[in-house]
Every structure is written in structure tokens, then in C-alpha cells.
Amino acid sequence: MPPPPTARAERLVNLVLALLSTRQFLTAERIRTTVAGYEEAVTDDAFYRMFERDKAELRELGVPLETGRQSVFDTVDGYRIARGDYELAAIDLAPDEATAVALAARLWDSPQLAGAARTAVTKLRAAGVEVDPTAASEVQPRVRTTDPAFAPLLAAARAGRVVTFAHRGHPADPPRTRTVEPWGVVSYRGRWYLVGHDRDRDDVRCFRISRIEGEVRASGARGAVVRPTDVDLVDLVARSAGPPPPTGTARVRLVPGRAAGLRRAGRPDPQGDPDVVELDLARLDSLARWIAGYGPDAVVLEPPELRAAVVATLRTALDRRPAEVAP
Secondary structure (H helix, E strand, C coil), rough: CCCCCCCCCCHHHHHHHHHHCCCCCHHHHHHHHHHHCHCCCHHHHHHHHHHHHHHHHHCCCCCCCECCCCCCCCCCCEECCHHHHHHHHHCCHHHHHHHHHHHHHHHHCCCCHHHHHHHHHHHHHHHHCCCCCCCHHHCCCCCCCCCCCHHHHHHHHHHEEEEEECCCCCCCCEEEEEEEEEEEEEEEECCCEEEEEECCCEEEEEEEHHHHHEEEEECCCCCCCCCCCCCCCCHHHHHHHHHCCCCCCCEEEEEECCCHHHHHHHHHHHCCCCEEEEEEECCHHHHHHHHHCCCEEEEECHHHHHHEEEEEHHHHHHHHHHHHHHC
């Protein structure tokens, strides 16, 4: 069973701190022994799977993770964060990523996480690693949410009040008014969902929050809506969302001299093309939005699902562009 989101967020913050605190390349084994959270991996295979997922998530968040060796005598690669790139990079987080980082930022001020961070730095110093004492103060996540309906829906679910809103079942469908008894707000595969009893359909329904338009109106007395004790909100969303997206790697062709962020985050093409990079396909939608942001400078070669998602993102942006006004 994967670790809970809070544990993962803490571990990622600890990893960022460790890699920012030194200019040396830290090997995976040294990271395993110094960064709080990796002690949960009881076997080598479990650790490397956990570490690979964490590296992929940091790269998705825009953290410039470098790979290299400290000297020609080293036999294995190590990792560090490019300080200059980290300080200047603009990170646009998806709602679930923003929540994880916001949670990590709050935990950063807690005695538990602060103690773990100090322990990690102490271990690095004891191992002979040169540590920069100012690095910890630079871990200042700035987050934003992109769905205006999120806050009022969460507030209504906590207060037990009925909500009414306009929702599109599909981006091409017209919005329809829904009246829902909210049970909770759930993050699943990079998207936020409202789960509750749909009064219009007299059934349990899941609503993707990004497809809610206009104002969310709460009505009724506080505590009027009570969530059933025998429902699993995540399971309801999982069954509603369908099969999981593809995993693995993506190949992207870049215009020479352009798309530096993708080049830095990607790996060299196994086929030897200098203008093609491989990227981890952990979250298809997040990666599609990132690639789409580079416009014609990045073209997805494979998989076709990612290419279609990038095209759909670009078309949506084009459709939302304000119409030109004739003089």
C-alpha cells in the first residue's frame, strides 16, 4: 500500500532540503540514509521504486534535479538541485500538487518536520557533505489553485449545507444546474472532485470541479447534510473516473536551442537523437499542460494518448481566446 499523502509530502520536502543544502552530488544510498521518510522502504527494490517516483514528481513540479558525479573516481551517479534554476523557475501547480506542497509548507513550521529536517542536515554534515545553512530558508512554496469552485464546495461540505452550481458533464456539453448534498471533496489523478447525493438524479454522483462554471450557492441550515459513514469517497471517484491513465515514458521532439525546461527535466533519447528527450509519464494531464506551454517548440512523438492530450489542451486555449474585435 502506498504511503499516505502527508508522509509523501514530508518526504519530498526533506528531499528538496537535502539536495539544496549541498553543492555535491548525493548518491541514492546516501539519500536513503540521510533523508527522513526513506527508512520506510525495507528492501532495496522498495527504496529504488520510492526514489524513482519522488524524482519524477519533483521534475513534474519544476524542480531542476541534476544527475552527475562528484569526480572521475566516483562509480555511481548522484543527485543535486541546481540552485540558480530552482530560485528562478516559475512553478505552475495543478490543484492536487498545490495541496501537497501547501500541506508540506504548513508542516514545515511544525516541530515534527523541522526536527526531521535538522536531523537530515546533521547527518549530511556527519557524512562529510558540505552543507549550505541558508538553503532551508529558500524552501518557500508559493501555490495557487485554478478552480474557483473549490473553496466554496469544501466549505459547504464541512458545514453540511446543500450546494447548487452549473456543471458540464463533458467539455463539449452545455452546463446544467445541479443541486447536491455534498459529502466531501476528493483529489484523484491530478483532479478535484465533489462527491455527494445529486438531488436532480436522486443518486450518488461525482463532479469534476474544473467543469463547474459560475457561482456555487450554498443553502439550508448548517449540519443539514450528513455524510454516510459507510461510503469510501475515493473509491466512488475511482470507479467514476474509469481506468487509470497510461504510465511509462514519453518521447518529445524539441526545437534546437528552445524548450530549455523540458531539456533539463528530460533524459537523452535512447535512439541517439539530440533533439528528442524522454520524460516520465506519471501524470498525463499535468505533463500535457506543461508541454503545451512550449507551443510549437515541443512535439510529442509518443505515446499517442499524450499527443492527443496536448492537442486538446492547445485547442481549449484557442477556443477560450477572446475574439478579435474588428476596427
